[in-house]
Amino acid sequence: DSGVTQTPKHLITATGQRVTLRCSPRSGDLSVYWYQQSLDQGLQFLIQYYNGEERAKGNILERFSAQQFPDLHSELNLSSLELGDSALYFCASSVGAGFLDIQYFGAGTRLSVL
Amino acid sequence: QKEVEQDPGPLSVPEGAIVSLNCTYSNSAFQYFMWYRQYSRKGPELLMYTYSSGNKEDGRFTAQVDKSSKYISLFIRDSQPSDSATYLCAMKANQAGTALIFGKGTTLSVSS
Numbered sequence: 001d002s003g004v005t006q007t008p009k010h011l012i013t014a015t016g017q018r019v020t021l022r023c024s025p026r027s028g029d030l031s032v033y034w035y036q037q038s039l040d041q042g043l044q045f046l047i048q049y050y051n052g053e054e055r056a057k058g059n060i061l062e063r064f065s066a067q068q069f070p071d072l073h074s075e076l077n078l079s080s081l082e083l084g085d086s087a088l089y090f091c092a093s094s095v096g097a098g099f100l101d102i103q104y105f106g107a108g109t110r111l112s113v114l
Numbered sequence: 115q116k117e118v119e120q121d122p123g124p125l126s127v128p129e130g131a132i133v134s135l136n137c138t139y140s141n142s143a144f145q146y147f148m149w150y151r152q153y154s155r156k157g158p159e160l161l162m163y164t165y166s167s168g169n170k171e172d173g174r175f176t177a178q179v180d181k182s183s184k185y186i187s188l189f190i191r192d193s194q195p196s197d198s199a200t201y202l203c204a205m206k207a208n209q210a211g212t213a214l215i216f217g218k219g220t221t222l223s224v225s226s
Contacts, residue, residue: 045215
């Protein structure tokens, strides 16, 4: 168990809908990262937050947004969902935001868009 | 050309075999190299990491980095059925705000 908690484990929804994925980092970790994993693209970095502030941005679509709250948990919001958004979404956390900080991954949320 | 290339396999070996997993990359700024293991329906877990070039050994696992060839390897000695998983290489440049870039992963199956 990495100590990173993601809910829900599985989400089934329809095209055009909006969903929220939740992540609780390991105790003491200030950075949270979101990744998308699909069969064709592999594990792709979406966005990083450090202590409530956006720190780095990857290939995150405009329909997606995230935030990190004062208690350090984070939420990833996906809107106007398309079939192609079906994937595994992982959250990871690390102590700091330095480039040597090790990222610990949660078990993921499997999103199915029908 | 993708920044990180990794043969997806699948790779099937008998128990006890030596396994070699590899990644190539194109970005010469990468200095931090990692190997993650991902079991089915689980999140990736860090196996090993190295900074810059060289070798690192941890039990049955050895990680090698050859920056001149832009090539990294993970060797697994005396492979066990419990090693059956997908192995992801990942790397990062020594710059603030840069992301961890992953290979697509190699699926390994070790049969008893």
